Amino acid sequence: MVKIFQKILFVLTMVGGLYLTYLSIDHLEAIYITTASSFIRFGVIFIFAFTLFIVIRYLALMFFSVIQTIQTSADENLSNTYSELVTLVVPCYNEEEVIVPSLRSITEQTYPNIEIIVIDDGSKDDTYKLAKSFEFDNGYKSLRVISKANAGKSKALNYGIAQAQGTLICTVDADSRLDKFAVELLVQRFRDPDIAAVAGTVSVVNTDTFITKLQALEYIEGLNMVKNGQAFLKLVNIIPGPLGMFRKSAMKKVGYYSHDTYAEDCDITLSLIAEGYKIDFEPDAIAHTEAPENLLDLLKQRYRWTRGILQAIRKNKRFLWHVRGNASISFVMWYMLFESIFWPFIQIWGDIFMIYLALTTGTSQLLLFWWILFTVLDIAGAMYCLLLTKEKLSLAAYSTIYRLAFITVINIAKIFATIEEWFNIEMSWGKLERRGRIG
Amino acid sequence: MNLLSFLSFLILAITLLTMVFGVIAYFLYKARERKKRVINLEYEVILERENAQMLFFTKE
Numbered sequence: 263m264v265k266i267f268q269k270i271l272f273v274l275t276m277v278g279g280l281y282l283t284y285l286s287i288d289h290l291e292a293i294y295i296t297t298a299s300s301f302i303r304f305g306v307i308f309i310f311a312f313t314l315f316i317v318i319r320y321l322a323l324m325f326f327s328v329i330q331t332i333q334t335s336a337d338e339n340l341s342n343t344y345s346e347l348v349t350l351v352v353p354c355y356n357e358e359e360v361i362v363p364s365l366r367s368i369t370e371q372t373y374p375n376i377e378i379i380v381i382d383d384g385s386k387d388d389t390y391k392l393a394k395s396f397e398f399d400n401g402y403k404s405l406r407v408i409s410k411a412n413a414g415k416s417k418a419l420n421y422g423i424a425q426a427q428g429t430l431i432c433t434v435d436a437d438s439r440l441d442k443f444a445v446e447l448l449v450q451r452f453r454d455p456d457i458a459a460v461a462g463t464v465s466v467v468n469t470d471t472f473i474t475k476l477q478a479l480e481y482i483e484g485l486n487m488v489k490n491g492q493a494f495l496k497l498v499n500i501i502p503g504p505l506g507m508f509r510k511s512a513m514k515k516v517g518y519y520s521h522d523t524y525a526e527d528c529d530i531t532l533s534l535i536a537e538g539y540k541i542d543f544e545p546d547a548i549a550h551t552e553a554p555e556n557l558l559d560l561l562k563q564r565y566r567w568t569r570g571i572l573q574a575i576r577k578n579k580r581f582l583w584h585v586r587g588n589a590s591i592s593f594v595m596w597y598m599l600f601e602s603i604f605w606p607f608i609q610i611w612g613d614i615f616m617i618y619l620a621l622t623t624g625t626s627q628l629l630l631f632w633w634i635l636f637t638v639l640d641i642a643g644a645m646y647c648l649l650l651t652k653e654k655l656s657l658a659a660y661s662t663i664y665r666l667a668f669i670t671v672i673n674i675a676k677i678f679a680t681i682e683e684w685f686n687i688e689m690s691w692g693k694l695e696r697r698g699r700i701g
Numbered sequence: 702m703n704l705l706s707f708l709s710f711l712i713l714a715i716t717l718l719t720m721v722f723g724v725i726a727y728f729l730y731k732a733r734e735r736k737k738r739v740i741n742l743e744y745e746v747i748l749e750r751e752n753a754q755m756l757f758f759t760k761e
Contacts, residue, residue: 375727417713505705557726558726558729558730558733561726561727561730562730562734565730613716613720614720616713617713617714617716617717620709620713624707626706626710626712626713627706627709629705629706629709629713629716630708630709630712630713633712633716661747666712666715667715667718667719667722670716670719670720670723671719671722671723671726673723674720674723674724674727675723675726675727675730679728
């Protein structure tokens with residue numbers, strides 16, 4: 263009954279979205295005809311083109327995601343025969359609040375052939391001691407803890423991979439708790455020999471505050487619509503830190519994790535795509551992680567993500583115009599450039615332009631239509647994603663605030679991060695303090 | 702004032718305020734990080750930065 267209600271709401275929001283698109287275009291046309299200012303005319307055309315592009319993006323991702331979901335459902339009937347040794351590498355630094363539930367979830371995996379390597383990257387707290395208490399070896403599964411001097415996440419990961427016996431490497435953040443079928447589900451995706459990596463799903467576990475609910479909504483949309491859509495093309499652009507699996511031979515070919523960006527997960531994914539590999543996504547392999555609970559911590563996280571992604575794009579910029587050699591990497595690079603730079607800049611510029619329009623011409627309705635249009639797209643996206651997951655329908659209601667305030671604040675931080683990256687301003691990793699919510 | 706005009710004004714005001722809030726929040730974040738960096742500064746880091754073998758403090 264609830265699902266039917268959700269489906270009806272989804273169809274209604276889609277119809278509403280189309281009607282609002284028509285109203286916005288009608289409004290833009292009226293402004294274009296009546297104004298004599300070439301700046302306003304340019305702005306109107308720009309806003310129109312951008313809005314149209316975003317609507318097409320939403321619809322395309324949703325369409326690809328639907329097809330991908332249908333394909334995945336059909337594949338579920340295939341027998342579970344893949345049984346290669348998987349090495350789980352868990353880098354950790356000062357994770358005493360979360361390491362116990364994280365390692366417990368890893369040891370409880372249903373996949374039988376597992377080697378777990380915990381790399382303590384010079385923690386100053388009790389992480390090493392707590393992790394050490396989990397050590398075991400029963401012939402099929404084993405867990406060992408290795409301590410090394412602090413040198414950063416990418417070096418800790420490479421250190422763990424160097425010790426690994428498995429042909430598949432599963433990287434897990436120490437602040438994440440895995441569902442017990444996660445590894446088993448990820449492994450099955452490697453039946454296709456061209457698949458070099460598979461991204462897992464990241465779910466926000468601490469959805470008890472307003473800001474974490476908004477992030478939960480963002481994660482659900484970003485994964486179930488965006489990543490699922492990308493998975494249809496086998497071009498998922500980032501293997502998330504909390505959960506991802508790689509073919510070790512492919513990692514070796516691209517030189518494992520590099521140490522020159524703050525987004526080593528994005529960098530290695532781009533390198534794999536550039537080598538011609540496919541990257542997939544497994545929506546049912548879930549890692550539960552805690553999201554930042556206050557705004558400043560959230561900005562800290564997004565600042566690092568934005569600069570890290572920009573560093574990875576800059577490092578691989580030669581592939582932007584590599585259309586003839588490898589169209590896939592070129593497409594992914596442009597897509598990432600759009601999502602991380604162009605979109606935030608245009609969104610904020612659009613807001614400022616419409617405020618200017620309201621103050622100079624008295625036309626303030628355009629901003630209202632624009633906001634409603636994007637909100638309706640978000641609600642439609644959220645409805646679709648909530649239909650696929652077991653998350654609460656009430657999360658869709660947060661789409662209004664999500665578009666009106668949340669995204670604007672995040673986009674402003676992204677713009678500042680882009681400017682600082684442009685001028686090469688010094689930055690640090692910016693580790694978030696854990697609150698132990700994953701247990 | 703009809704409903705559409707009222708809503709338009711409301712969204713306009715919220716957008717404007719959110720943008721100002723976003724800028725303030727960003728600078729608050731930067732100020733907090735700067736403060737944290739100074740508090741967390743360790744002897745070894747200063748030593749490496751100063752390119753010295755030892756650091757001496759003089760009494761005034």
